[in-house]
Amino acid sequence: MEIxxxxxxxxxxxNHAFENIPLHVISLAKxxxxxxxxxxxxxxxxxxxxxxxxxxxxxxxACEATIAGASFAANAVFASLxxxxxxxxxxxxxxxxxSGLHPGPMIVPAxxxxxxxxxxxxxxxxxxxxxxxxxxxxxxxxxxxxxxxRGWYFGTxxxxxxxxxxxxxxxxxxxxxxxxxxxxxxxxxxxxxxxRSDAKYFNVGxxxxxxxxxxxxxxxxxxxxxxxxxxNPEADPLAHSFFxxxxxxxxxxxxxxxxxxxxELERCSLKPYSCCGDMHSSIDAAFSIKHKYDVRPEExxxxxxxxxxxxxxxxxxxxxxxxxxxxxxxxxxxxxxLFADQVLPEQFTMEWVNNPVxxxxxKVISLEVDAELDKYWPxxxxxxxxxxxPRGNFAETVIAPKGTFENPLTESxxxxxxxSMAGGVIPRPSAEKLxxxxxxxxxxxxxxxxxxxxxxxxxxxxx
Numbered sequence: 464m465e466i467x468x469x470x471x472x473x474x475x476x477x478n479h480a481f482e483n484i485p486l487h488v489i490s491l492a493k494x495x496x497x498x499x500x501x502x503x504x505x506x507x508x509x510x511x512x513x514x515x516x517x518x519x520x521x522x523x524x525a526c527e528a529t530i531a532g533a534s535f536a537a538n539a540v541f542a543s544l545x546x547x548x549x550x551x552x553x554x555x556x557x558x559x560x561x562s563g564l565h566p567g568p569m570i571v572p573a574x575x576x577x578x579x580x581x582x583x584x585x586x587x588x589x590x591x592x593x594x595x596x597x598x599x600x601x602x603x604x605x606x607x608x609x610x611x612x613r614g615w616y617f618g619t620x621x622x623x624x625x626x627x628x629x630x631x632x633x634x635x636x637x638x639x640x641x642x643x644x645x646x647x648x649x650x651x652x653x654x655x656x657x658x659r660s661d662a663k664y665f666n667v668g669x670x671x672x673x674x675x676x677x678x679x680x681x682x683x684x685x686x687x688x689x690x691x692x693x694x695n696p697e698a699d700p701l702a703h704s705f706f707x708x709x710x711x712x713x714x715x716x717x718x719x720x721x722x723x724x725x726x727e728l729e730r731c732s733l734k735p736y737s738c739c740g741d742m743h744s745s746i747d748a749a750f751s752i753k754h755k756y757d758v759r760p761e762e763x764x765x766x767x768x769x770x771x772x773x774x775x776x777x778x779x780x781x782x783x784x785x786x787x788x789x790x791x792x793x794x795x796x797x798x799x800x801l802f803a804d805q806v807l808p809e810q811f812t813m814e815w816v817n818n819p820v821x822x823x824x825x826k827v828i829s830l831e832v833d834a835e836l837d838k839y840w841p842x843x844x845x846x847x848x849x850x851x852x853p854r855g856n857f858a859e860t861v862i863a864p865k866g867t868f869e870n871p872l873t874e875s876x877x878x879x880x881x882x883s884m885a886g887g888v889i890p891r892p893s894a895e896k897l898x899x900x901x902x903x904x905x906x907x908x909x910x911x912x913x914x915x916x917x918x919x920x921x922x923x924x925x926x
Contacts, residue, residue: 468706469644469692471719472598476627477636479597481590481905483723489905491728492593494877495557497901498733499567500531500917501884502556505808506549507532507919508888511661515668516545528576529914532888539576540676543625546572547671551664553808554790555884558732558740559596560867561842562603562620563611566731568667569621570595573674574628578910583632585907591631593728595674599624600727601718602692607841609711611773616663618653618670619709625674633682638689645687646677648705659788692718732867733877736806738789741778741844742796743864745770748848749800751859758850758857760802760820765851768793769833771840781825786811797848798824807883836860843867889919 484492506512507530516533519541526535528542531549536542550556550568557567574591577583583591603610603620610619626647630640650673653666681687688695693715694704706713736746745768752758768774770793780792789795789811798821799810815821836845839862849858863869872880878898885894897916900907907913 467693468715468718469641469690471722472601472627472692473637473641473644475722476594476598476631477640479590479594479631479723481586484590484593485726488593488726488728489589491726491731492589492596493902493904494733494874495567495596495728495731496571496589496592496904497881497898498555498557498877499550499571500897500901501881502550502553502568503531503546503572504549504888504917505555505884506552506664509549509552511664512545512549512552515548515665519545528579529917531917532919534919539580539679540672542579543572543576543629543675544668544672546575546668548664548668551667553737553811554739555734555737555808555880556667558734559600559603559727559730560732560740560844561730562600562607562617563841564600564603564617564621564624565667566596566599566621566624569618569670569674570599570624570628572668572671573625574632575910575914576671576675577629577632577678579914581632582909582911585904585910585913587632588907588910589904591628593726594631595624595628596727596731597722598627600730601722605713605715605717606706606710609713610709611841613709613711614655615709616653616655616658616666618666619651621667622647622651622670622673625671626677627674629674629678630681633678635678635681639681641689642685642687643677643681645689645691646680646685647673647687648691649687650677651705652708659785659791661787663787730868733872733880735866735872735876735880736796737808737811738796738806739778739791741771741774742793742846743866744844744846744861745793745848746796746800746806747861747864748846748859749797749850751861752848752850752857753801755859756854756857758801758852760824762852762854763801763824763827763850764853766797766824766828767849767851768797768828768830768846769836769849770830770846771837771844772832774846775830775832779830781828782822783816786813786816789816792825793830794825794828795821797828801850889916
C-alpha cells in the first residue's frame with residue numbers, strides 16, 4: 464500500500480483556498496447546496512425523523528445550529544445528524560455515480576452546522592463544501608466496487624467528506640486535520656444490511672454527525688491516528704487500514720490524481736426522480752417508450768429490463784411493502800413512469816404502492832443483467848427497457864439519464880425542484896429568498912442569513 468495517501472489529502476484540504484475554485488465549480492456547488500437544503504426541508508416530515516427530533520429535544524443541549532423545518536435548534540452534532548437524515552429521506556439527494564455516494568446530505572449538513580456554530584461566512588462554507596466533496600467522492604471512488612461488493616453502505620466513505628468539510632470550517636490543518644480524519648474513520652462503517660429500514664437514512668445522518676464530532680474532538684486535541692486510509696503496517700502489522708477493511712484492492716491514485724485541478728462536483732448528478740438513482744436510466748427509458756409509442760398501461764403484457772450486475776438482486780422488489788421499499792424497487796419506479804407523468808415523493812406513498820394498476824405492471828417486469836451495459840458499471844448505471852404490447856415490442860436504452868453530469872438538469876429545473884421541495888415546509892417567500900441567498904453565498908457575512916430561512920417559523924424573519 465502506498466504510504467502518505469492520508470497526508471496528501473490533509474495537505475489539500477488544509478491548504479485549499481476559496482480563490483482556487485473555478486467559477487463553474489462554484490456554480491455547481493451552489494446548485495448542490497440548494498438541492499440539499501430543499502431535501503432537508505422536504506424530509507422534515509417523516510415518522511422516523513420526527514422520533515429522532517423528539518429525542519434530540521429530550522436530550523437538550525446548546526441551541527447553536529438550525530434543524531431544517533423545525534422550530535427549535537440543537538447542538539451542532541445533533542443538528543448535523545437530523546439534517547443529514549432528512550436530506551436523504553425522499554431519495555432526491557444528489558449523487559456521485561462512480562463512488563455511489565449521495566454526498567450532499569452528508570457534507571452540507573456537517574459544514575452548515577459547523578459554520579453556524581462559529582458564525583462563519585458564506586465563502587468559508589462554500590469552500591468547506593467543495594473540499595468535502597473532494598474528500599468523500601475521491602475516497603468513495605477509490606474503494607469501488609469492493610466497498611459495494613463487501614456490503615458497506617456509501618456513508619462509509621461519505622463520513623470522510625463530512626469531516627473534511629467540518630474541519631475546513633474550523634480551519635484545522637496538519638496533524639489536527641489528520642487526527643480528525645482518523646477519528647472519522649473510527650466511526651465510518653455502515654453496513655448495507657439495514658438499507659430497507661430507517662437505518663438507511665440514519666446512516667447518512669450519522670456520517671454528517673461523525674464528521675462534526677470528529678472535527679470538534681480533534682480541535683480539542685483528541686487523537687485518531689494520522690494514516691487512517693493506508694495504515695502503518697511497519698509500526699503495527701495488526702492495525703488494518705480503512706482501505707484494507709473496505710476497499711480490497713483500492714485505486715489509491717484516485718485520491719490524488721487531478722486533485723485541485725479537476726473537481727468531483729463536475730462528476731455529480733442531481734436527481735429528478737424520488738427514488739434510488741440506479742433506476743433512473745430505466746425510468747427515462749420507460750418515459751421515452753410511453754411518449755414515443757403512446758403505450759397505455761392496460762396494453763402492457765410484459766417488460767424486460769436489462770441493466771448492471773446488482774439490479775436483479777438488490778433492487779428486485781416486485782411487491783414493495785413500504786414507501787422506502789418502493790423507492791428501492793426497479794419495478795415500482797418503472798411502473799410509475801408508465802402510469803404517471805412524474806416520479807416524485809407522491810408516487811411513493813402507500814396509496815401509490817397499493818395502486819392496482821401499478822401493482823399489475825410491477826408483476827410483469829423481469830430484471831436481468833445486460834453484459835454490454837454492465838461494462839459501464841460503476842461509473843454509469845445504464846439500462847434497456849423493452850415493453851411488450853399487442854401492437855409490438857418497444858425498446859429504449861439509456862446510458863446517461865436526466866440529471867447526470869453528462870445530461871444535467873437546467874438551472875431553471877434545479878430552482879423549480881428546490882421550490883417544490885421547500886415550498887411545502889416554509890413559506891414560498893422564504894424559499895425564494897433562501898434560493899437567492901444561496902446563489903449569492905460569497906456575499907453572506909454570517910451563515911445565519913441562510914439558516915434563519917430554514918426554520919419552520921421563518922415567515923417574515925430575516926427577510
